[in-house]
Amino acid sequence: MLLLKLAFRNILLHKLKTSVIGAIIVIGTVLAVVGNSLVDAVSTGMQKSIVQSLAGHIQIYSSHAKEKLALFGDTGGNVTDIGHVRDFRRVKETLMREIPDIQSMIPMGTNFAFINPGNVLDSKLEEYRKNEKEKSATELVSTKEHIRNIILDIQEGLPRIAVMIAAEDDPTLKNSAENMKRATSETFWSQFEAKREESLEFLANRIAPLIFDDNQLFFSFVGTSPKRFSEAFSNFEIVKGEMIPDGRRGFLFSDYFYENTVKHRVARVFDEIQERLTKHHETIAAEKALQDKIKTNVASAAEVYSQIDPAASRIIVPKLKSFLKSESGDLRELVRFFLNVSDANFFERFNFFYAEIAPRIRLYKMGLGEVFPLSAFAKSGFSTAVNVKVYGTYHFKSFESSPIAGNFCLLDLISFRELYGFQSDDRVKESQSLEKEMGLVDFDRSGVDALFSKKDLTKPGVAAKSAKIAVPQSFGSFKEKQTSYQQVYSDSEMENGVFLNTAIFIKDVGKVSQVIAKINEVSKKEKLEIQAIDYNEAAGLVGQLSFVVRAILFVCVAIIFAVATFIIMNSMLMAALERTKEIGTMRAIGAQRRFILLLFLNEASVLSFIFSILGSAIAVLILFWLGRVGIPAGGDVATFFFSGPRLYPAVHWIHVFVVLLAMTFISIVSTQYPAWRAMRISPIEAMRSAK
Amino acid sequence: MNKSDYFIQLNQVTKDYQLGKVIVPALKGVSLGIGLGEFTVIAGPSGSGKTTLLNLIGCVDTATSGQVIVAEKDTARLTEVELTDLRLHTIGFIFQSFNLISVLNVVDNVEFPLLLQKKISKAERKERVLHFVEKVGLQGHLNHRPNELSGGQRQRVAIARALVTQPKIVLADEPTANLDSKTGQTIIDLMKHINETEKTTFLFSTHDHHIIQHARRVIELQDGLITKS
Numbered sequence: 001m002l003l004l005k006l007a008f009r010n011i012l013l014h015k016l017k018t019s020v021i022g023a024i025i026v027i028g029t030v031l032a033v034v035g036n037s038l039v040d041a042v043s044t045g046m047q048k049s050i051v052q053s054l055a056g057h058i059q060i061y062s063s064h065a066k067e068k069l070a071l072f073g074d075t076g077g078n079v080t081d082i083g084h085v086r087d088f089r090r091v092k093e094t095l096m097r098e099i100p101d102i103q104s105m106i107p108m109g110t111n112f113a114f115i116n117p118g119n120v121l122d123s124k125l126e127e128y129r130k131n132e133k134e135k136s137a138t139e140l141v142s143t144k145e146h147i148r149n150i151i152l153d154i155q156e157g158l159p160r161i162a163v164m165i166a167a168e169d170d171p172t173l174k175n176s177a178e179n180m181k182r183a184t185s186e187t188f189w190s191q192f193e194a195k196r197e198e199s200l201e202f203l204a205n206r207i208a209p210l211i212f213d214d215n216q217l218f219f220s221f222v223g224t225s226p227k228r229f230s231e232a233f234s235n236f237e238i239v240k241g242e243m244i245p246d247g248r249r250g251f252l253f254s255d256y257f258y259e260n261t262v263k264h265r266v267a268r269v270f271d272e273i274q275e276r277l278t279k280h281h282e283t284i285a286a287e288k289a290l291q292d293k294i295k296t297n298v299a300s301a302a303e304v305y306s307q308i309d310p311a312a313s314r315i316i317v318p319k320l321k322s323f324l325k326s327e328s329g330d331l332r333e334l335v336r337f338f339l340n341v342s343d344a345n346f347f348e349r350f351n352f353f354y355a356e357i358a359p360r361i362r363l364y365k366m367g368l369g370e371v372f373p374l375s376a377f378a379k380s381g382f383s384t385a386v387n388v389k390v391y392g393t394y395h396f397k398s399f400e401s402s403p404i405a406g407n408f409c410l411l412d413l414i415s416f417r418e419l420y421g422f423q424s425d426d427r428v429k430e431s432q433s434l435e436k437e438m439g440l441v442d443f444d445r446s447g448v449d450a451l452f453s454k455k456d457l458t459k460p461g462v463a464a465k466s467a468k469i470a471v472p473q474s475f476g477s478f479k480e481k482q483t484s485y486q487q488v489y490s491d492s493e494m495e496n497g498v499f500l501n502t503a504i505f506i507k508d509v510g511k512v513s514q515v516i517a518k519i520n521e522v523s524k525k526e527k528l529e530i531q532a533i534d535y536n537e538a539a540g541l542v543g544q545l546s547f548v549v550r551a552i553l554f555v556c557v558a559i560i561f562a563v564a565t566f567i568i569m570n571s572m573l574m575a576a577l578e579r580t581k582e583i584g585t586m587r588a589i590g591a592q593r594r595f596i597l598l599l600f601l602n603e604a605s606v607l608s609f610i611f612s613i614l615g616s617a618i619a620v621l622i623l624f625w626l627g628r629v630g631i632p633a634g635g636d637v638a639t640f641f642f643s644g645p646r647l648y649p650a651v652h653w654i655h656v657f658v659v660l661l662a663m664t665f666i667s668i669v670s671t672q673y674p675a676w677r678a679m680r681i682s683p684i685e686a687m688r689s690a691k
Numbered sequence: 692m693n694k695s696d697y698f699i700q701l702n703q704v705t706k707d708y709q710l711g712k713v714i715v716p717a718l719k720g721v722s723l724g725i726g727l728g729e730f731t732v733i734a735g736p737s738g739s740g741k742t743t744l745l746n747l748i749g750c751v752d753t754a755t756s757g758q759v760i761v762a763e764k765d766t767a768r769l770t771e772v773e774l775t776d777l778r779l780h781t782i783g784f785i786f787q788s789f790n791l792i793s794v795l796n797v798v799d800n801v802e803f804p805l806l807l808q809k810k811i812s813k814a815e816r817k818e819r820v821l822h823f824v825e826k827v828g829l830q831g832h833l834n835h836r837p838n839e840l841s842g843g844q845r846q847r848v849a850i851a852r853a854l855v856t857q858p859k860i861v862l863a864d865e866p867t868a869n870l871d872s873k874t875g876q877t878i879i880d881l882m883k884h885i886n887e888t889e890k891t892t893f894l895f896s897t898h899d900h901h902i903i904q905h906a907r908r909v910i911e912l913q914d915g916l917i918t919k920s
Contacts, residue, residue, distance in 0.1 A: 002806045009794035585790040588751055589852070590779025590807045592772060683751040683778070686790055687742055687864055 003595075007602040010575075011610075017571045022611040024567050025667070028560040029615025029659055030622070035553045036655040037623050038631075038647070043546040045643035050539045052235045053396045053640075054222065054408060056106065056503030057512050059538035060095075060519060061085065063531045069501055070540025071110065072404060079112050079220070080540070082500055084379070084420070089495040091502070091528050098522045101515050103507050104232050109223040109416050109500030110408065113376040116216050117365045120306050121150050121208040125200055132196075144192065146309040147203070151183050153306045154210050179206040215365060219257055221374075221409040223416020225494055226252065232505055233396065241368040241392020247488045249412045251374065253366070255393040256406025262364050266304050266339065267353070269297045273341070274350050284343045294341055301336045307361040319356055366390055374411070378421035386415045402640035404542060413497070414489045422498050504532075545641070561662070565670040568607075572600060572674035576681075583678050584685030593679040600675035601668060608667035615663075616656045623651045697724030697760075698859060698892065699748055704757030706743050706915075717743040719915040720757065725894060727859060730886045733896040734903050735912035741896035742864055744912065748894065749782055749862045750774045762859060779807055783853030785863035785895070789845040791837040791852075797824060798833050801851045808856060823851040827881060843874035850881065854891065863895035867902060879905055 011018050051057060054071050061069045062083040070080045085091060088107045096102055118126070124147050131139040158180060182188055183203065192199050222229075226244040230236045240258070244250035253262060260268065273290055276282045284290045308316060313331050320326070320334040328334055338357075341349050366372060373385040388411060395406060411419075506515050512534050519532035536543040576583070583596055630646030633639040641647075706718040717740045725731060725748075733741045746752035747759050750766050759766045762781050766774065778784075791800050798820055805816045824830055827847035837845055846866060853861050863882070867875030879902050886893050903909055911919035 002803070005799070006792075006794060013794050581788075581790060582792055585784075585786070585792070586803075587775065588749070588778065588784050588790075589804050590775055590856075592775050595807070683775075684746055686784070686786060687746055687751065 003598055003602045006599055007606045010603055011607055017575060021568050021571050021607055024564045025608055025611035025663055026615040028564045029612050029663055030619045031560055032557045032659045033616055033619035033655050034622050037649045037652055039550045039553050041647050041649040042549055042641050046546045046641050048643040049399055049640045050535045052233055055535040055538045056505045057535055058504040058516055058532050059501050060530045060532045061501040063529050069538050071538050072540055072542040079110055084498045084500050085530055086498055088499045091530060094526050094528060099518050101506050101511055103505045106224055106228045106232050106503045107413055107499035108502060111376045113221050113374050114218045115372055115374060119211040119215050121211060125204050142309055142311050150306050153302050155180050155184055176210055183207050219409055220407050221411050223411045223413045225413055226410060235396040237395055237397050239393045239395050244391045249415050249487055250391045251388040252391055252410040253393045254406040254409050255395040256403060258393045262366055264363050266297050266300055267363060269293050270350055270353055297339045298336055301339055304361055305331050305335045312360040316360060323352055368392055376419045380421050384419055386418050388415055398644040399639045404640040413494055417497055561666055565666050568667055568670040569673055572671050576674045576678040580681055580685050583681045584683055588683035588686040596679045597675045600671050600678055604667040604671035608663050612660045612663040620651050623649055696726055698727045699725040700760040702758040704754045704759055707755045717915055721917055723920055727892050728890050729908055730893045731908040732903050732906035733910045736898055739912040740915040741912055745862050745864050745896055750778050781859050783858040783861040785849050785853050785866045787865040787868045789849045791845055791848055793837055796834045796836050797829055797848050800848055801855050804856045819855050823855050827851045842870050846878050860892040865897055866895055
């Protein structure tokens with residue numbers, strides 16, 4: 001009691017020291033409790049996002065993989081080389097039989113793809129051919145007129161792109177001025193029908209490349225069983241169009257990618273301005289970034305009016321004139337004026353754009369229901385392509401605006417395998433019949449070596465007689481495989497084939513480590529040649545981010561604790577020195593050294609207890625408040641970490657308890673040296689200081 | 692009085708202090724004995740070794756050579772813990788600057804040594820504290836803190852604190868040096884009264900001639916040597 005009484009009274013007496021120590025303990029406690037809860041919330045959010053957007057609880061892939069699986073890409077954002085596993089059915093049946101904890105397995109493979117949907121002239125030339133085939137005379141005339149208008153637009157912009165043309169090392173761009181002269185000449189157009197094929201070829205090869213746009217689309221995609229994927233990932237949701245029918249080949253865009261990349265550039269700018277004005281309450285007048293976007297849109301006006309064909313133009317021009325109260329009847333001028341929006345007219349023009357203009361232009365570079373060649377690099381390193389039909393777009397609920405979760409488009413596994421370099425049963429049969437038709441030259445490995453060895457360079461074309469490796473004579477056919485997108489496939493075909501990785505969902509989330517160990521054990525026993533990792537590891541760099549965030553927090557807390565230790569030690573040391581006479585007196589009248597030690601420890605413990613409790617109370621209040629209102633995700637990336645638009649941290653009492661213990665421990669540790677110094681104060685100091 | 696009758700006995704005691712490389716002798720072979728019930732003054736000018744002598748007798752310092760025997764114990768042979776225990780149970784201290792614990796009130800200050808002794812019941816502690824507070828005439832200031840008391844009142848608290856453990860001897864190092872002459876006189880009268888009524892031994896240092904007149908025995912020190920005993 002005496003010690004506590006002395007501790008309390010000393011704390012009250014030395015207000016400055018108490019305030020300094022108290023403040024640092026309160027700050028440290030608040031930071032540690034709130035920080036830990038935030039990191040936990042982010043960690044849980046990320047876990048949910050990773051598990052529910054691609055990874056499942058566990059991922060398996062080849063045990064012979066050259067690199068580690070990184071679902072969201074490596075540090076450079078590239079797809080890692082994880083090899084492949086030959087037989088999904090065998091792996092699935094073995095694991096499902098041996099490990100009852102497994103709920104579902106979704107075969108997968110990720111790759112990087114590109115599409116070039118062609119520019120406006122390409123698509124109009126294509127349309128011309130189509131109209132010609134369908135013998136639609138009126139449409140043919142209209143399309144021809146539209147093509148001429150587009151060429152005039154290109155001619156108008158030619159001086160602006162002269163530097164870019166000069167910089168390009170593209171033979172198709174040579175003599176662009178002369179080509180343009182020819183394309184705009186009356187002679188060319190009067191002979192257009194007569195020299196139809198030549199004219200169309202000329203426009204496609206020499207004029208269309210002069211349109212510099214960002215039409216090429218690059219994206220990541222995951223090849224999988226769309227049905228199983230949509231069933232296993234409960235947040236999966238079709239946004240536009242429809243789901244790929246079961247057993248059909250097909251493609252789904254990620255809605256995020258579709259809206260942010262595939263959509264018409266001018267429309268994207270409109271969307272962004274609308275979001276910033278409504279959600280972030282910005283104004284065009286105050287935000288230079290918005291003003292710059294509007295300028296860019298005005299400069300991109302050609303991307304709107306060049307897509308409006310003459311028939312549509314005749315409808316839209318009067319509407320624009322009336323809407324803008326303009327005297328001009330020139331579509332180009334009207335569109336430029338229309339795109340130059342301000343705070344006063346933005347929402348009116350935004351609505352007009354989507355009501356009147358958007359239906360008359362190509363709002364998305366790739367439309368739903370369209371079929372296009374999807375190109376990717378196969379395992380051989382060659383670029384291959386398959387034709388796929390776009391059925392729709394999808395997203396994962398609660399992280400709709402996350403570019404990480406929305407990074408992957410979806411392709412059926414059969415098409416994926418073809419792109420990767422494996423043929424389906426149908427394709428194998430088809431190839432075999434083709435081989436018979438084409439005839440093959442056969443090489444064995446020594447034959448190839450012999451062909452390229454120095455000795456045999458004098459005798460090119462000498463081939464070995466024994467045939468082991470089949471090489472088609474025509475490499476062209478090998479490079480660009482075209483598969484019918486209408487082909488159907490059976491479940492058995494989907495199962496009997498390769499996969500790159502597989503997402504596994506388990507019944508009890510708490511058993512991830514045990515199931516991983518079991519999978520690796522079964523793989524060894526059954527020679528499945530697979531390895532298993534958890535969702536966090538599978539997420540690669542993204543998965544490491546929660547560790548990084550936690551590490552940063554720990555470093556901050558460690559710094560605060562180190563500062564707290566130093567300040568407490570310093571303050572207590574000062575107190576010990578200031579109280580030399582008092583301590584000497586206590587020692588003189590009979591207090592043992594142990595009493596002095598306990599005196600200081602009690603004081604430190606009482607201080608840390610009071611202020612840790614205060615800090616914890618503040619932290620709990622902050623967390624309750626944050627838990628109610630939520631922390632808004634600052635950007636699209638944050639929605640992935642927060643697993644939604646807001647993060648709702650919760651109070652974890654274990655954190656409060658641990659921080660209280662840690663703070664008490666720190667106080668006791670930091671008091672050791674001052675207490676030791678105080679214990680060394682001799683009773684003679686009581687006499688000495690009296691002098 | 693036989694040597695063995697002395698409660699405190701010093702035999703050829705020397706004490707040197709090291710100041711840098713220089714050794715300064717404070718006591719140069721002091722021998723003396725003090726019996727129970729004495730009211731003795733150690734007199735001498737500043738630097739004569741009065742405080743050093745009190746420190747050695749009070750077991751807060753050890754001699755360089757010679758023997759210091761307190762309550763039949765050779766202090767040189769005692770451990771730090773034993774010396775502290777000897778101080779707690781046998782010796783009372785009164786300091787020149789009172790040395791009260793600033794955060795404790797009068798009652799708590801007086802009770803402090805009793806709490807260190809641990810074995811005394813709460814009731815007895817209360818009784819003893821009130822007895823000695825009354826004895827020094829501070830019954831009206833029980834809850835006052837040291838900063839709320841005058842110099843004389845603080846020294847009375849110090850006297851009560853020194854007496855509360857009922858020590859065999861009370862050592863006082865220039866107890867009136869920080870007091871005016873009238874208050875100093877009152878304090879000396881109080882100590883003398885206690886000496887007579889409680890039979891407590893008092894040994895105090897001073898160089899105040901008015902106070903020396905009241906002592907029954909005067910030990911004079913000059914340059915670390917006893918010149919009169």
